Amino acid sequence: MQDLFRRISTAAADMVGSSWTFIVAVVIVLAWAVSGPLFHFSDTWQLLINTGTTIITFLMVFLIQHAQNRDAECTQLKLDELIRAVKGARTMMIRLEDLSDEDLKRLRQEFSELHKGNDLIEKS
Structure with missing residues (x-):
């Protein structure tokens, strides 16, 4: 289960961090804004973007935290290996x-x- 989550979160983080995803997000916001007059700037129209962004933000917090934890752990392990390999380095570090x-x-x-x-x- 953890491996599946790692693979999904890594793929999602790569996808979300791309320029194409940013462009898609801008297009969605522009389409929403342009559609305002069509829906008479109704409460439902506003609720659509508010709900969408809230859900995406909520999920992204966990995705980003997982990616950050994993990157920090990998960096730490690399540094540990360098300390171990360098003669005269204090291994207590x-x-x-x-x-x-x-x-x-x-x-x-x-x-x-x-x-x-x-x-x-x-x-x-």
């Missing part, structure tokens, strides 16, 4: 996302100090 906010703050400070030290060396 591999699962940084599991550290507490305080631990991350300490590491950020450590790297900030290292960066400042490198700036001084480069200016010399």
Whole structure:
């Protein structure tokens, strides 16, 4: 079931992210706007676009979140592999996302100090 969802969500995200989908969306909105006088700008006419956009937005939230989670996990795994493969790299960095906010703050400070030290060396 998860594999099916992954395949569907990936295909949908690719499709929705295309320029053609944007063009189709613009055409739909223009057609809706142009049809306003035909339907006398009725409540039903307004409800049509409101309902359609609400449903699409609702579904897209889940689709985008899934795609973002998957991309972040893939990026994290690639970085983990690079850390593992580089001689002298601190392998404790591999699962940084599991550290507490305080631990991350300490590491950020450590790297900030290292960066400042490198700036001084480069200016010399």
